[in-house]
Amino acid sequence: MKKTVLALRCIDKWFHDQQVLDHIDFDVNEGEFLTLLGPSGCGKSTLLRLIAGFDAPTSGQILINEKDVSRMPPNHRHVNMVFQNYALFPHMTVFENIAFGLQCQKLSLTEIQDRVDRVLQMVKLESLKARKPHQLSGGQQQRVAIARAAVNEPLVLLLDEPMSALDHALRKDMQLELKTLQRRLGLTFVMVTHNQEEALSMSDRVVVMSHGKVEQIGPPRVIYEHPNNLYVAQFIGETNVFETEVLAVDGNNVTVNIEDHQFVFKTRVALEPHQKISVLLRPEDLRSWDNSEVDDTKDMISAVVEQVVYKGSIVDLVLRTDKGTKLSATQFFDEDDENLDFRLGEHVWVEWPFGWEIILPHEA
Amino acid sequence: MCGSNGRLVGRLYCPMKRDIFFKQCSIVIIFAWLLFFALLPFTLVLVGGFLTGGTNEFLSWHFTLQSYADLFQLLYLRIFLRSFYLAGITAIICLILAYPFAYIMSKFSENVRLFWMLILIIPFWTSSLMRIYSIIIVIRVKGWFNGFLLWAGLIHQPLHLMYTQTATLIGLVYTLLPFMILPLYANLEKFNWTLLDAARDLGAKQLRRLFKIVIPLTLPGIIAGMLLVLLPAMTMFYVPDILGGAKSLLLGNLIKNQFIEAYNWPLGCAVSVMLTVVMVVMIAFYWKMTTPKERRELM
Numbered sequence: 124m125k126k127t128v129l130a131l132r133c134i135d136k137w138f139h140d141q142q143v144l145d146h147i148d149f150d151v152n153e154g155e156f157l158t159l160l161g162p163s164g165c166g167k168s169t170l171l172r173l174i175a176g177f178d179a180p181t182s183g184q185i186l187i188n189e190k191d192v193s194r195m196p197p198n199h200r201h202v203n204m205v206f207q208n209y210a211l212f213p214h215m216t217v218f219e220n221i222a223f224g225l226q227c228q229k230l231s232l233t234e235i236q237d238r239v240d241r242v243l244q245m246v247k248l249e250s251l252k253a254r255k256p257h258q259l260s261g262g263q264q265q266r267v268a269i270a271r272a273a274v275n276e277p278l279v280l281l282l283d284e285p286m287s288a289l290d291h292a293l294r295k296d297m298q299l300e301l302k303t304l305q306r307r308l309g310l311t312f313v314m315v316t317h318n319q320e321e322a323l324s325m326s327d328r329v330v331v332m333s334h335g336k337v338e339q340i341g342p343p344r345v346i347y348e349h350p351n352n353l354y355v356a357q358f359i360g361e362t363n364v365f366e367t368e369v370l371a372v373d374g375n376n377v378t379v380n381i382e383d384h385q386f387v388f389k390t391r392v393a394l395e396p397h398q399k400i401s402v403l404l405r406p407e408d409l410r411s412w413d414n415s416e417v418d419d420t421k422d423m424i425s426a427v428v429e430q431v432v433y434k435g436s437i438v439d440l441v442l443r444t445d446k447g448t449k450l451s452a453t454q455f456f457d458e459d460d461e462n463l464d465f466r467l468g469e470h471v472w473v474e475w476p477f478g479w480e481i482i483l484p485h486e487a
Numbered sequence: 488m489c490g491s492n493g494r495l496v497g498r499l500y501c502p503m504k505r506d507i508f509f510k511q512c513s514i515v516i517i518f519a520w521l522l523f524f525a526l527l528p529f530t531l532v533l534v535g536g537f538l539t540g541g542t543n544e545f546l547s548w549h550f551t552l553q554s555y556a557d558l559f560q561l562l563y564l565r566i567f568l569r570s571f572y573l574a575g576i577t578a579i580i581c582l583i584l585a586y587p588f589a590y591i592m593s594k595f596s597e598n599v600r601l602f603w604m605l606i607l608i609i610p611f612w613t614s615s616l617m618r619i620y621s622i623i624i625v626i627r628v629k630g631w632f633n634g635f636l637l638w639a640g641l642i643h644q645p646l647h648l649m650y651t652q653t654a655t656l657i658g659l660v661y662t663l664l665p666f667m668i669l670p671l672y673a674n675l676e677k678f679n680w681t682l683l684d685a686a687r688d689l690g691a692k693q694l695r696r697l698f699k700i701v702i703p704l705t706l707p708g709i710i711a712g713m714l715l716v717l718l719p720a721m722t723m724f725y726v727p728d729i730l731g732g733a734k735s736l737l738l739g740n741l742i743k744n745q746f747i748e749a750y751n752w753p754l755g756c757a758v759s760v761m762l763t764v765v766m767v768v769m770i771a772f773y774w775k776m777t778t779p780k781e782r783r784e785l786m
Binding site for chain 1: 688691
């Protein structure tokens with residue numbers, strides 16, 4: 124059993140008469156990389172500020188190592204933050220920036236020197252320690268900001284949109300680097316982002332939030348492949364949604380009508396006949412064949428190609444079914460199917476491996 | 488281009504030509520202005536300091552270093568020191584008053600800031616001489632200030648503030664306070680307040696945040712404000728004249744007296760040059776302490 128380092132217990136937060144956080148309740152394990160993911164205004168940044176101690180929850184508790192810190196000032200929590208634009212002190216050198224927290228703890232000069240040097244080595248910035256922040260690149264500034272927080276050996280390191288100040292090309296590199304750095308430092312990271320790609324690629328677990336509520340918590344793969352609800356499915360990655368209803372239920376098997384075809388799916392969700400449901404399919408799960416490539420079209424949906432976007436290793440198709448539903452389908456080049464030459468207006472047959480569909484009760 | 492060969496050409500090109508003409512004109516005017524009203528007078532003062540005073544004319548063409556030698560007389564040195572002292576105290580009082588004011592103002596919303604800015608600037612629309620005279624009404628023996636203190640029971644005898652060094656200080660601080668507030672405000676307005684969150688996050692208490700983050704980062708504003716107060720404070724001769732009863736002489740009074748009362752123009756010139764040298768030294772100090780970017784931000 125992993126050790127819980129940070130526990131949020133029934134946290135509510137109100138600003139005047141507006142509720143920004145609604146019953147937030149989850150644990151963060153030691154050494155974990157946890158990401159709070161959601162659109163702007165979903166309360167993720169507020170939650171981070173509550174954990175950091177810049178604000179107090181209206182009700183509920185924040186426990187760090189089983190100690191209630193909800194109303195403690197930031198410096199008594201053993202939590203440190205990496206700010207959105209890093210908030211490095213512009214008048215101090217890299218070394219002084221990193222040493223600042225240790226000086227506040229009134230440590231001896233030699234200890235400060237030792238610890239700063241050690242962390243500088245870990246973020247590979249030894250050679251730049253005499254520079255001022257404005258003499259550094261965006262990526263280097265980010266590392267200084269992380270080092271400045273990490274040198275205090277916090278129980279939890281909080282990161283507020285750490286990639287947003289970087290340009291696009293750099294972000295991918297820094298995603299990998301941040302993950303590596305987290306492992307090397309051996310610290311618990313709680314990161315806030317609105318970028319789902321960042322969340323999926325770096326985190327051990329993702330907390331998907333909307334309107335102040337937690338929609339789903341889980342490893343990236345679970346979040347992507349088994350979303351709890353339509354919101355999560357649509358927020359993370361692209362999704363095709365068929366709105367339909369259950370025709371018949373037989374044990375775990377349900378009969379469903381999609382685009383005038385009857386399909387029988389296995390499901391773990393308890394469903395009743397005539398219940399409205401959504402059937403979700405990821406674009407990369409859909410396969411499109413042209414007329415000459417198929418014999419049996421019983422379990423296939425007929426559609427017309429509306430748009431072809433060539434992306435090198437993949438081709439993105441926008442399809443329109445006979446009933447008018449718009450679908451997006453991603454086709455991969457592989458040895459089995461070298462013919463990815465789709466023309467606009469061409470008729471295709473669409474299928475997917477059974478079992479890859481996601482069935483959710485319909486949401487109003 | 489603007490000739491008779493077509494109206495269209497004329498309309499297309501003439502405005503540009505006029506623009507260049509306007510640009511050149513304004514540059515010429517500015518240079519001429521600086522030449523006649525700054526450089527020329529200053530050269531006269533510089534030369535005047537090395538000449539001898541005459542009985543019939545104010546200056547006569549005999550080179551001498553006498554005026555500069557005279558500057559080192561104890562009497563003048565004392566005035567120099569007193570002047571520095573008064574200007575320094577003024578600048579420090581201004582800084583102490585202005586810093587919280589600018590700090591609070593920078594935290595207000597746009598509209599509230601504008602209001603306070605107006606409150607600060609409106610008095611400038613009246614003559615400073617008038618404003619200095621009006622201080623008399625406040626601080627004289629039967630003035631409002633004494634009236635208030637007596638009414639509040641804080642004192643039993645009215646304070647004799649008029650014609651003291653304190654009165655001069657009050658006048659100087661009152662007149663020069665905005666010159667301290669404005670650069671500080673310009674600096675604090677651009678201050679990145681998340682830095683304070685960051686410092687708090689790293690465990691810095693209030694005083695450390697103030698002395699390690701806020702003050703170092705507003706140092707350009709502090710130095711600029713100090714200069715803008717120190718330099719005029721040494722020359723505002725009418726403030727000690729009116730409020731101080733000419734008891735606390737400033738460099739400005741010394742210069743004025745040499746020119747208007749003692750008719751010792753060479754000495755007046757020498758004192759002026761000394762004052763200029765002091766100013767140049769201070770501005771050089773400011774230049775050395777700040778980066779071009781910081782100076783631009785204060786503009």
